[in-house]
Amino acid sequence: MARKTDDGADKTSADLKGLRVQIDKFDLQILDLLNKRSAVAARIGKVKADQGGEVFSAAREEEVMNNILAANKGPLEEVTLRAIFRELISGSRAIQKVQKIAFLGPEYSYSHLAALERFGEAMTYLRTGTIAAVFEEVQRKHADYGVVPLENSTDGRITDTLDMFIRMPQVKICAEVRLRVRHHLLANCEQTEIRRVYSKAQALSQCRNWLSKNLPHASLHEVSSTAHAASLVQSEPHVAAVAGRQAAVRYGIRILYNNIEDSPFNETRFAVIGLSDSAKTGADKTALMFQTTNSPGSLADALQVFKQNKINLTWVESFPYREAKGEYVFFLEMEGHRDDPKVKKALAGLEAVCDEVSPLGSFPAAKASEE
Numbered sequence: 613m614a615r616k617t618d619d620g621a622d623k624t625s626a627d628l629k630g631l632r633v634q635i636d637k638f639d640l641q642i643l644d645l646l647n648k649r650s651a652v653a654a655r656i657g658k659v660k661a662d663q664g665g666e667v668f669s670a671a672r673e674e675e676v677m678n679n680i681l682a683a684n685k686g687p688l689e690e691v692t693l694r695a696i697f698r699e700l701i702s703g704s705r706a707i708q709k710v711q712k713i714a715f716l717g718p719e720y721s722y723s724h725l726a727a728l729e730r731f732g733e734a735m736t737y738l739r740t741g742t743i744a745a746v747f748e749e750v751q752r753k754h755a756d757y758g759v760v761p762l763e764n765s766t767d768g769r770i771t772d773t774l775d776m777f778i779r780m781p782q783v784k785i786c787a788e789v790r791l792r793v794r795h796h797l798l799a800n801c802e803q804t805e806i807r808r809v810y811s812k813a814q815a816l817s818q819c820r821n822w823l824s825k826n827l828p829h830a831s832l833h834e835v836s837s838t839a840h841a842a843s844l845v846q847s848e849p850h851v852a853a854v855a856g857r858q859a860a861v862r863y864g865i866r867i868l869y870n871n872i873e874d875s876p877f878n879e880t881r882f883a884v885i886g887l888s889d890s891a892k893t894g895a896d897k898t899a900l901m902f903q904t905t906n907s908p909g910s911l912a913d914a915l916q917v918f919k920q921n922k923i924n925l926t927w928v929e930s931f932p933y934r935e936a937k938g939e940y941v942f943f944l945e946m947e948g949h950r951d952d953p954k955v956k957k958a959l960a961g962l963e964a965v966c967d968e969v970s971p972l973g974s975f976p977a978a979k980a981s982e983e
């Protein structure tokens with residue numbers, strides 16, 4: 613606060629100057645440390661290159677982040693430290709080897725936001741038109757990793773992703789991203805003038821109660837992405853889009869209403885896919901697909917294995933197996949890493965009672981993050 617003296621203004625600006633001198637000094641020290649850290653990361657990169665190790669280690673990144681958060685005494689908040697270290701680690705990876713990350717476009721789609729949230733700005737991003745193309749880019753090694761939506765807390769599973777895991781079982785999950793998804797109503801006209809609302813099917817579905825209550829006379833139209841919906845607001849009159857904040861900024865559209873999603877916990881979980889999974893961190897999940905014999909009690913026998921081994925299941929989906937009519941593939945996710953003795957035991961038990969078990973990988977369990 614300014615001191616009330618005759619020369620108060622001078623005093624305050626002298627204080628400010630002094631404080632800024634301190635900041636400048638700290639900034640140079642931080643810069644020096646950042647580059648020293650990056651030089652060590654470069655050396656790690658050489659070791660990995662010699663040993664054929666992967667640049668991206670989800671498990672180690674989790675450990676780095678947890679060390680920082682545990683040591684933090686403030687005043688910086690966790691969300692700020694996460695953002696700083698995300699970009700720092702992103703820079704380390706880029707120094708080791710340029711990494712290409714595939715996602716379902718267009719830019720600023722939720723998949724893109726999830727990819728940025730996990731990998732930071734220093735990566736090369738590869739936009740694709742479909743979820744299948746993300747899998748293909750990863751399988752053909754055109755991309756190092758891909759980011760695909762797995763499930764939404766309101767709408768449930770993302771069919772295209774599950775279908776691709778069945779078609780390309782060699783693709784593994786090596787990390788997950790939980791993105792808190794907030795939808796906004798974007799329009800450059802008034803609410804009463806809106807005749808059409810555009811968005812992606814899932815976004816319209818996640819806001820269906822709000823839309824029917826607040827825009828009962830507007831027709832709803834599905835388009836390929838929320839970003840595309842936002843672009844249509846620019847070119848057509850009497851139109852609104854349901855999209856995220858980034859799309860509003862990108863296309864210069866007004867946000868008429870914030871947070872119009874029906875559920876206050878609307879979250880989409882994304883899988884980071886690659887050709888191998890992740891090392892153990894101690895707070896992991898393991899995903900797999902399996903098929904049972906078409907006989908009474910076979911699914912119960914499979915699930916019994918987890919009960920016997922006291923393993924908590926975090927996700928179960930049954931999915932029609934397109935190759936054979938009437939047959940199902942089950943997707944299952946549990947707490948624990950495939951190297952944990954009780955998970956190992958459960959997997960062996962599952963193989964004994966199932967037709968086919970395909971591991972999808974173990975990966976660190978993610979914390980929820982904001983859009």
Ligand SMILES: O=C(O)C(=O)C[C@]1(C(=O)O)C=C[C@@H](O)C=C1
Pocket residue numbers: 653656657667668669670672673676700701704705708
């Ligand atoms: O420890 C490593 O393996 C590193 O390459 C360093 C580092 C980091 O910057 O902390 C960078 C990339 C990896 O994904 C994990 C951690």
